[in-house]
Amino acid sequence: MFDLDFRSREPIYEQIKKQIIRLAVTGVLKPDEKLPAVRQVAMELNVNPNTVQKAYQQLDAAGVIYSLPGKGSFVASSQETDEYARSQLEKELERVVIHALENAWSAEEILRLVDEITKRWRGEKQ
Amino acid sequence: MFDLDFRSREPIYEQIKKQIIRLAVTGVLKPDEKLPAVRQVAMELNVNPNTVQKAYQQLDAAGVIYSLPGKGSFVASSQETDEYARSQLEKELERVVIHALENAWSAEEILRLVDEITKRWRGEKQ
Amino acid sequence: MFDLDFRSREPIYEQIKKQIIRLAVTGVLKPDEKLPAVRQVAMELNVNPNTVQKAYQQLDAAGVIYSLPGKGSFVASSQETDEYARSQLEKELERVVIHALENAWSAEEILRLVDEITKRWRGEKQ
Amino acid sequence: MFDLDFRSREPIYEQIKKQIIRLAVTGVLKPDEKLPAVRQVAMELNVNPNTVQKAYQQLDAAGVIYSLPGKGSFVASSQETDEYARSQLEKELERVVIHALENAWSAEEILRLVDEITKRWRGEKQ
DNA sequence: GTGGTCTAGACCACG
DNA sequence: GTGGTCTAGACCACT
Numbered sequence: 170m171f172d173l174d175f176r177s178r179e180p181i182y183e184q185i186k187k188q189i190i191r192l193a194v195t196g197v198l199k200p201d202e203k204l205p206a207v208r209q210v211a212m213e214l215n216v217n218p219n220t221v222q223k224a225y226q227q228l229d230a231a232g233v234i235y236s237l238p239g240k241g242s243f244v245a246s247s248q249e250t251d252e253y254a255r256s257q258l259e260k261e262l263e264r265v266v267i268h269a270l271e272n273a274w275s276a277e278e279i280l281r282l283v284d285e286i287t288k289r290w291r292g293e294k295q
Numbered sequence: 296m297f298d299l300d301f302r303s304r305e306p307i308y309e310q311i312k313k314q315i316i317r318l319a320v321t322g323v324l325k326p327d328e329k330l331p332a333v334r335q336v337a338m339e340l341n342v343n344p345n346t347v348q349k350a351y352q353q354l355d356a357a358g359v360i361y362s363l364p365g366k367g368s369f370v371a372s373s374q375e376t377d378e379y380a381r382s383q384l385e386k387e388l389e390r391v392v393i394h395a396l397e398n399a400w401s402a403e404e405i406l407r408l409v410d411e412i413t414k415r416w417r418g419e420k421q
Numbered sequence: 422m423f424d425l426d427f428r429s430r431e432p433i434y435e436q437i438k439k440q441i442i443r444l445a446v447t448g449v450l451k452p453d454e455k456l457p458a459v460r461q462v463a464m465e466l467n468v469n470p471n472t473v474q475k476a477y478q479q480l481d482a483a484g485v486i487y488s489l490p491g492k493g494s495f496v497a498s499s500q501e502t503d504e505y506a507r508s509q510l511e512k513e514l515e516r517v518v519i520h521a522l523e524n525a526w527s528a529e530e531i532l533r534l535v536d537e538i539t540k541r542w543r544g545e546k547q
Numbered sequence: 548m549f550d551l552d553f554r555s556r557e558p559i560y561e562q563i564k565k566q567i568i569r570l571a572v573t574g575v576l577k578p579d580e581k582l583p584a585v586r587q588v589a590m591e592l593n594v595n596p597n598t599v600q601k602a603y604q605q606l607d608a609a610g611v612i613y614s615l616p617g618k619g620s621f622v623a624s625s626q627e628t629d630e631y632a633r634s635q636l637e638k639e640l641e642r643v644v645i646h647a648l649e650n651a652w653s654a655e656e657i658l659r660l661v662d663e664i665t666k667r668w669r670g671e672k673q
Numbered sequence: 674g675t676g677g678t679c680t681a682g683a684c685c686a687c688g
Numbered sequence: 689g690t691g692g693t694c695t696a697g698a699c700c701a702c703t
Binding site for chain 4: 439442443446447506510511513514515517518519520521522523524525526528531532534535536538539542
């Protein structure tokens with residue numbers, strides 16, 4: 170279900186968070202659908218249950234999922250998830266674009282590169 | 296000379312690296328111009344010399360500056376710097392854009408947001 | 422008969438306890454009236470019988486209901502119930518009010534907020 | 548510095564969070580003041596560093612403190628803290644007051660009890 | 674079997 | 689020495 174890169178600088182729990190958000194935003198996981206149990210995910214990914222727990226707990230605090238002790242964890246309403254995902258991505262994009270502008274990139278250069286990346290990605294997807 | 300944000304999550308040495316690159320790319324620092332000594336920068340910025348040293352070393356390894364033992368550190372040719380800065384930024388941008396695409400953003404949405412960020416930044420600069 | 426919120430952090434058995442107490446205190450359930458059987462409540466609420474059992478047991482231990490083996494569970498005298506409910510609520514309220522006072526709230530602020538909550542609740546009820 | 552109740556149902560990290568908030572709201576801890584290190588608090592309280600870390604991290608996510616790896620954790624602006632503390636307390640108070648109202652308490656009864664608790668607390672403080 | 678808390682102890686990046 | 693991440697493994701409350 171998930172795909173981790175253990176060599177990445179990005180913490181494992183962050184990778185898990187992002188993948189769950191991706192699945193929720195793209196509609197693979199529906200609102201109120203049950204997520205796999207913490208221990209099950211931990212086994213499948215070969216990581217410690219605490220690491221998965223941390224991801225679930227932070228998503229819960231952010232309103233992306235809701236966890237019911239004794240029952241499981243479930244996807245929250247799509248509105249909450251979309252808002253959270255959108256604000257996170259906007260922050261990331263803003264940081265990078267401003268960094269480029271500070272390094273004397275023109276708006277046209279940035280837009281052209283974004284367009285190129287998008288087209289390349291579309292090609293790989295098909 | 297530099298402007299650091301000690302409250303940022305971004306490591307100090309990364310901030311120093313980015314600012315030197317920015318000054319080189321924007322032409323404030325000319326090729327073969329001597330950089331201020333590690334200790335002097337450390338004193339001016341009120342940071343540990345090790346931190347400045349780390350920034351200089353990594354810039355050296357990346358070919359953006361070159362260090363002559365006993366003489367100091369100097370800005371490399373603008374070509375080296377531009378290539379390094381460009382490839383770093385392209386990698387960053389690609390990562391973020393693909394992340395957005397994976398989260399069901401349309402190319403139009405991304406381009407619109409980039410445009411918006413650019414205009415906002417221009418406004419703040421003036 | 423009851424109205425549960427399965428998404429709440431509050432344990433299901435606690436919700437059942439509070440609702441039975443509420444019905445007894447408000448006079449909907451009369452003293453010595455028979456409560457519905459554990460299994461019946463469990464079926465109606467779609468919860469595990471153990472969960473209902475736990476609620477009944479704790480109410481029994483608190484003296485709010487009394488269970489006659491083989492005959493069922495019955496509402497205790499209104500005096501028992503009122504005392505229990507009152508002491509529970511006083512404890513809860515004391516805990517929260519003291520917490521507010523410790524966080525530099527003034528008595529006036531607390532009273533004003535209580536008043537506001539009361540008025541809002543009255544509005545929603547009608 | 549802190550005062551824990553290990554027998555309480557309230558998690559230790561929650562108790563730590565509340566105490567730090569209390570100290571910040573009451574002005575004992577000033578904005579940008581350095582908090583004791585995670586490991587130091589852990590030693591003083593005789594708890595595991597991970598437990599203290601959890602408290603610090605959640606306060607950081609809530610904007611009440613900011614943590615700089617390698618430097619320490621610091622109290623954020625009083626505005627952030629006040630807002631967070633206020634909203635938490637309002638939620639707690641609302642829950643309890645509504646619970647009382649549902650159990651047939653009159654607004655006057657509640658206000659009288661709050662007043663009584665306040666006066667008793669003032670007496671104990673002096 | 675579920676999520677949640679906690680301990681013990683290790684390792685890493687940063688300053 | 690600082691915060692941050694992770695593992696291993698235990699115990700608890702709830703369903």
